[in-house]
Amino acid sequence: MTLADYVIEMLNITKEFPGIKANDDITLQLKRGEIHALLGENGAGKSTLMSVLFGLYQPEKGCIKKNGQVVEIKNPNDANALNIGMVHQHFKLVECFSVLDNIILGVEPNKLGFLQKKEAREKVLRLSEQYGLKVDLDALVEDISVGMQQRTEILKMLYRDNEILIFDEPTAVLTPQEIDELMQIMKNLAAEGKSILFISHKLAEIMAVADRCTVLRKGKYIGTVETKNTTVEELSAMMVGRQVNFKVDKAPAQPGEVVLDVQHVTVPSKLHKNNAVKDVSFQVRRGEIVCLAGIEGNGQTQFIHALTGLDAMSAGTITLCGKDISKAPIRQRSKDGMSHIPEDRHKHGLVLDFTLEQNMVLQRYWQPQFQKGGFIKFDAVREYSDRLIEQYDVRSGQGSVTVARSMSGGNQQKAIVAREIDKDPELLIAVQPTRGLDVGAIEYIHQQIVAVRDAGKAVLLVSLELDEVMNLSDRILVMYEGEIVGQFDPKTVTVEELGLYMAGAKRMEL
Amino acid sequence: MKKKNQSPLLERSMGGLTSVIAALICIVVGLVLGLLFLLILDAQHAWKDGFVPIIQAGFRNVGNETLAKVGMNWMTVGQEIVEAAPLIMCGLSVAFAFKTGLFNIGAAGQYTLGAFGGMYSAIILHLPWWACLLVATLFGALWGAIPGLFKAFLNINEVITSIMFNWIGLYAVNTIIYGRGSGAMFNLKKAETYAIKEVSPQSVIPSKIFGWDMFQTFKYGSISIAIFLAILVAIVILIVLNKTTFGYELKACGSNAQAAKYAGINEKRSIVLSMVIAGALAGFGAGLYYLAGGAQWNPQDSTVLPSAGFDGISVALLASLNPIGCIFSGLFISHLSTGGAQMTQVYFPGEIADVVSGIIIYLCAFSSLFKGKVMGWLKGGKKAKEGQAQ
Numbered sequence: 001m002t003l004a005d006y007v008i009e010m011l012n013i014t015k016e017f018p019g020i021k022a023n024d025d026i027t028l029q030l031k032r033g034e035i036h037a038l039l040g041e042n043g044a045g046k047s048t049l050m051s052v053l054f055g056l057y058q059p060e061k062g063c064i065k066k067n068g069q070v071v072e073i074k075n076p077n078d079a080n081a082l083n084i085g086m087v088h089q090h091f092k093l094v095e096c097f098s099v100l101d102n103i104i105l106g107v108e109p110n111k112l113g114f115l116q117k118k119e120a121r122e123k124v125l126r127l128s129e130q131y132g133l134k135v136d137l138d139a140l141v142e143d144i145s146v147g148m149q150q151r152t153e154i155l156k157m158l159y160r161d162n163e164i165l166i167f168d169e170p171t172a173v174l175t176p177q178e179i180d181e182l183m184q185i186m187k188n189l190a191a192e193g194k195s196i197l198f199i200s201h202k203l204a205e206i207m208a209v210a211d212r213c214t215v216l217r218k219g220k221y222i223g224t225v226e227t228k229n230t231t232v233e234e235l236s237a238m239m240v241g242r243q244v245n246f247k248v249d250k251a252p253a254q255p256g257e258v259v260l261d262v263q264h265v266t267v268p269s270k271l272h273k274n275n276a277v278k279d280v281s282f283q284v285r286r287g288e289i290v291c292l293a294g295i296e297g298n299g300q301t302q303f304i305h306a307l308t309g310l311d312a313m314s315a316g317t318i319t320l321c322g323k324d325i326s327k328a329p330i331r332q333r334s335k336d337g338m339s340h341i342p343e344d345r346h347k348h349g350l351v352l353d354f355t356l357e358q359n360m361v362l363q364r365y366w367q368p369q370f371q372k373g374g375f376i377k378f379d380a381v382r383e384y385s386d387r388l389i390e391q392y393d394v395r396s397g398q399g400s401v402t403v404a405r406s407m408s409g410g411n412q413q414k415a416i417v418a419r420e421i422d423k424d425p426e427l428l429i430a431v432q433p434t435r436g437l438d439v440g441a442i443e444y445i446h447q448q449i450v451a452v453r454d455a456g457k458a459v460l461l462v463s464l465e466l467d468e469v470m471n472l473s474d475r476i477l478v479m480y481e482g483e484i485v486g487q488f489d490p491k492t493v494t495v496e497e498l499g500l501y502m503a504g505a506k507r508m509e510l
Numbered sequence: 511m512k513k514k515n516q517s518p519l520l521e522r523s524m525g526g527l528t529s530v531i532a533a534l535i536c537i538v539v540g541l542v543l544g545l546l547f548l549l550i551l552d553a554q555h556a557w558k559d560g561f562v563p564i565i566q567a568g569f570r571n572v573g574n575e576t577l578a579k580v581g582m583n584w585m586t587v588g589q590e591i592v593e594a595a596p597l598i599m600c601g602l603s604v605a606f607a608f609k610t611g612l613f614n615i616g617a618a619g620q621y622t623l624g625a626f627g628g629m630y631s632a633i634i635l636h637l638p639w640w641a642c643l644l645v646a647t648l649f650g651a652l653w654g655a656i657p658g659l660f661k662a663f664l665n666i667n668e669v670i671t672s673i674m675f676n677w678i679g680l681y682a683v684n685t686i687i688y689g690r691g692s693g694a695m696f697n698l699k700k701a702e703t704y705a706i707k708e709v710s711p712q713s714v715i716p717s718k719i720f721g722w723d724m725f726q727t728f729k730y731g732s733i734s735i736a737i738f739l740a741i742l743v744a745i746v747i748l749i750v751l752n753k754t755t756f757g758y759e760l761k762a763c764g765s766n767a768q769a770a771k772y773a774g775i776n777e778k779r780s781i782v783l784s785m786v787i788a789g790a791l792a793g794f795g796a797g798l799y800y801l802a803g804g805a806q807w808n809p810q811d812s813t814v815l816p817s818a819g820f821d822g823i824s825v826a827l828l829a830s831l832n833p834i835g836c837i838f839s840g841l842f843i844s845h846l847s848t849g850g851a852q853m854t855q856v857y858f859p860g861e862i863a864d865v866v867s868g869i870i871i872y873l874c875a876f877s878s879l880f881k882g883k884v885m886g887w888l889k890g891g892k893k894a895k896e897g898q899a900q
Contacts, residue, residue: 310771331774340772348772353765358758362773371755 006068007032007195008053008084008164013062015048017406020397022048023059026221028214030164035186035196037206037227039239040216041438042410043395046199049216050166054086055079085157086166091149095142099135099152100124103159120159127158131188147178154185165189166197169436171205183209201239201438203232215239240440250450253474256286259427259458265316267299267306267482275314276302278482284427289449289459291473291490293466295502299482300462301343304431307460308340309333310348321426334363337426341416341433343462349416350404357385357400360419392418393444410441417445421452428452431462446472466495480504529830532880536828537842540870541565547865548858555857564849564866588730590841590848592802595736596621598840599795600822602740602747603654603788605831609751610784611764616657616672617792618819619679624650624793625800625816626683629807632706632713633695639715643739643797650793651786653679658785662778668785676815688809702806714803715739732804739798741837743791748833760784792819821847828870846870 008030015023023045030036040046051057053064055073063070066082073079079086093102100117103124109116121137128135133151141149150170157165167186171179186209190196200206206213207227215222215238222238261283269276277299284290294300306313309330317326325333334340342348350359361370361381370380385400394414396402404412417433430449434442449472453459463469469476470490478486478501485507488498500506548560600617607614614620627649631642657671687693687703697704706713715734717724724733751757762770763780771777795818799805825843829835850862 308772329774329776330771334774342772347766347768349769351762351766351769354762362762362769365755365758374754374756376753376755376758 005031007066009065009068010049010053011063011065013049013052013059013064015045015052015057015059018397021219023052024219024221025061026216026219029224030195030197031212032195033190033193034211035190035198035209037198037200037210037213038216039201039203039206039213039235041201041218041239041440042436043218043408044216044239045219046216047168050086050168050197050199053079053084053166080160080162083161083163084166085160085162085164086168087150087153087157087170089169091153093141093149093152096140098138098140099144099148099155100137102141102152103137103156105156107160124155124159127155131158131192132185133158145178147174147181150174150178150182151185154189162194164195164197166199168199169201170198171200171202179205203235203439206235207232217241236439239438248446248450248471251454253288253453255288255474256456258283258285259321260284260460261317261319262307263317263319265303265306265313265318267302267311267313269302274482276482277306277313279316280479280482280484281316282477282484282487284458284460286456286458287453288474289453289461289472290475290477291461291463291469292477292479293463293469293498293502294479296464298479298502300431300479302482303479304340304343304429304462308338308429334423339363339420339423339425339428341420341428341430343431343435345409345412345416350412352403352405354404355400356389356394356396356402356404356407356415357381359404359415360385360388360400363419363423388415388418388422391422392448394418410437413437413445414441417448421448425452425457427458427460429460429462432464433461434463434465434468442468466498469498470495478502480507484510486510526832528884529832529835531884533828533830533835533839535880535884536873537870540866540873543869543873544862544866547869548862551862552857560858560862564846564862566849585730586848588724588733590844591737592730592732592734592799592804593848594841594844595740595802596795596799596818597821597825597844598737598740598744598836599798600792600818601825601829601836601840602744602822602833603791603795604822605826605829605833605836606747606751606791607784607788608826608831609764610760610780611767612658612661612668612781612784612788614654614657614672614785614788614792615669615823616654616676616819617788617822618815618817619672619676620650620653620789620792621796621816621819622676622679622683623653624796625807626687627793628797628800629687629695629703629706632710632801633704636710636713638712639801642713642801643715643794646797646801647790647794650796651790654785654787654789654792655782658782661785662781676819680813680815683807684809684813687807693809696809697806700806701810702808705803705806706801707803713801715798715801732802734798734802736798736802740795740840743794744833744837747791751833792822795822824870 006029010026010028013023013026014021026045026049028038028049038046038049048057052059053073055075055078058074064073065071071082073082094105097105100121104117104120109120124137127133133155135148135151135155136144141152154165170182174182183205186196186198198206198210210227212224212226213230213235214224215235217239225235225238263281265277265280266275267277280303282290292300292303302311305311307318309328313326317324319325320333320336320338323336325336328336346352351362361384364370365376365381370377370384382400388394389396389399392414395411396407404415407415413433420428428449433445433449437445449459449461461473473490476488476490476493476498477484478488478498480502481504485504486501487508487510544564545561552560600621603617603620604614624646628642628646631637631645637645653675656675657668660666660671661668687695689696691698695703715736717734719735719738724735751761759770759775760780760783762773762775763777763784767777770780796816799818800807821843825836825839828839828842846866847864850864
């Protein structure tokens with residue numbers, strides 16, 4: 001094999017941040033026309049490595065080669081000039097521009113300053129046909145689906161004649177069907193000679209689409225394997241450093257008295273005239289995990305906002321431990337024993353510019369334990385935060401004084417889980433508690449949630465991941481267009497059956 | 511383990527140090543650019559008649575050559591101190607609102623209302639000085655509350671409302687004081703409000719503190735303990751922001767209102783309270799200035815908003831929003847503008863000082879850039895030392 005077989009080589013890259021070695025002597029070699037997965041837990045150094053490749057960070061040691069030649073990438077423009085393109089996890093699109101305008105943004109074809117969109121349109125149409133990327137060029141980005149937004153991002157890279165395409169956790173935001181489509185697109189791209197770096201922690205996807213896989217763990221290079229010679233178990237062991245249990249171990253549920261009683265709850269929609277949640281009634285008992293399953297956008301978010309007091313509901317009652325809290329403010333609900341792991345950890349869960357310890361007491365800073373006469377007891381806060389960090393294994397560069405923003409997503413989530421569970425609630429509401437997390441962290445959070453159940457508390461889980469729904473819950477409620485359309489026992493129902501209810505093809509009379 | 515505990519503390523103290531160094535770099539670069547500006551205007555006189563007076567400011571004696579050699583002129587230093595007090599307060603007002611995520615560009619209006627409240631309770635009600643200060647504070651707080659209420663309940667940007675209420679406040683105050691020439695506070699002969707010193711001596715802020723009569727030292731008419739009150743308030747604000755649950759709530763709202771709401775903090779109340787306190791600080795500043803006895807309000811002439819309100823933004827930014835930093839940046843800005851008046855008027859208009867301070871403030875926008883550099887130097891130095899030690 002000659003050197004030029006590798007289109008991009010990152011050799012012995014080392015990058016340090018205060019208190020943490022994000023990349024420690026990492027080597028990654030990408031062959032022409034292959035799909036190369038980069039696998040690692042949150043905080044393993046995947047994003048840092050890609051930022052180095054993209055010129056956002058300068059490594060302390062190591063070099064980058066393109067086609068065997070050493071290159072220097074000082075900023076993203078250099079990366080672009082070397083035909084390296086990236087689809088970020090959070091898309092970089094102008095919402096109020098059309099798809100076509102977004103694609104040509106920054107490299108607009110023009111004559112004497114006048115736009116020449118016709119050429120651009122032809123080129124984009126040609127590309128979209130060649131690679132099977134279906135987009136509506138004239139639709140505004142804000143009106144199209146997430147999947148189409150992603151295809152727009154891919155077309156952006158292709159329009160710029162990029163040879164090396166980086167996909168940063170591309171499936172995190174997609175529905176199962178869209179994921180299948182994306183996989184096919186990636187295979188087409190590779191077949192046409194593009195080289196793809198696929199960052200992910202979803203093992204099944206890596207096995208399905210990648211040719212080779214490089215594994216990182218805690219900033220270190222663990223190894224590169226051919227996917228056809230490996231198994232999911234082997235990959236996960238490489239990633240986490242131990243064997244991972246994919247099944248959640250739990251004893252059968254022993255439901256006790258009713259903790260949460262929801263009756264006829266209706267929530268108006270902010271987008272249209274219809275109600276987002278229509279006449280929803282159910283109960284959650286002590287010692288059981290009830291899961292609210294459904295496809296994203298079927299009213300789960302609005303229901304949880306009404307339940308936790310973030311938004312008002314227009315009808316119905318909510319009773320927590322026998323007390324009517326339908327109109328209670330958020331603080332009161334929290335005092336009455338409600339804990340809430342929010343769906344969006346950056347929007348609701350954390351004050352990102354606060355330190356970890358300040359975030360750890362976000363729900364409790366006002367309690368006598370942490371303040372006296374309005375003055376914060378800093379020692380008590382530090383002690384408490386240190387204990388949670390230790391107990392829940394929250395990893396960060398500088399412990400309690402780490403700014404939350406600088407922490408990895410998985411550890412941010414662990415911090416929230418620690419805070420909400422340690423509040424010792426009667427009812428734990430966990431919304432997408434493992435979204436975007438790696439298998440190690442998922443396993444851990446699932447164990448914690450089961451432990452809360454086994455301690456005799458009620459758990460309401462909202463999840464879009466069918467694996468999680470089937471594994472973790474004791475009872476499944478399916479929500480479709482704001483209504484509960486089915487109730488199931490996870491031991492007796494199949495995924496296919498659930499899917500029919502989630503898609504609205506079947507419904508039960510409850 | 512011990513080392514791990516130390517490094518964050520070190521990092522934090524380094525953060526403070528870098529802020530100070532970055533501010534000093536802003537000042538030095540600003541002064542150099544200011545000097546260049548003077549050189550362009552009139553190269554011959556730029557140094558002696560322009561730049562030197564600005565730098566010396568209160569420490570220069572214009573009238574008496576022999577005195578000038580001795581050093582400082584206590585009287586103009588006194589003037590600097592008197593004018594620094596309201597600047598510090600307006601700086602605190604802006605900094606406090608900033609910390610809680612609001613841009614209080616309405617300090618000028620709150621200051622105007624505070625001035626009115628203070629003068630009214632002095633000239634009409636003859637209240638003692640501390641009560642007058644309290645009224646000034648309340649008026650400022652009231653004027654701050656209005657944009658706060660609009661922001662919290664109608665989601666109207668506080669910048670727009672506070673700018674509008676700046677002018678509403680100014681013209682309302684002018685109209686009431688003037689009263690078509692027959693306003694109760696209006697001294698028709700002098701075309702300004704009655705001098706508080708004459709009509710209500712007990713309303714003037716005293717100049718004696720712990721047996722030290724500041725007037726004996728400075729010989730400046732309106733010198734008073736105002737500067738110490740301003741410093742005291744700065745310390746209180748520092749404590750409120752950093753040590754209390756109230757400050758924690760306000761900062762949480764400022765940083766992420768959604769997360770604050772999720773945590774059960776009443777974010778509407780926090781927004782309103784934050785603006786009320788910012789207004790109170792500006793109003794208190796106006797009280798400190800007008801109740802010192804040296805300034806009167808001219809309702810026919812005052813068609814421009816008091817500059818202290820806008821200079822407060824400069825003070826706050828130069829101080830990197832640190833309340834204690836506001837004390838020093840307030841004194842510095844006051845020093846510069848006093849210096850501007852000391853320039854030889856034949857060659858340079860006094861506004862040049864504003865240009866220089868404007869340049870410095872403009873550079874403050876880059877201070878985060880300087881901060882990064884300074885941090886790099888400090889770290890590089892530290893590492894090199896560690897390397898040598900090993």
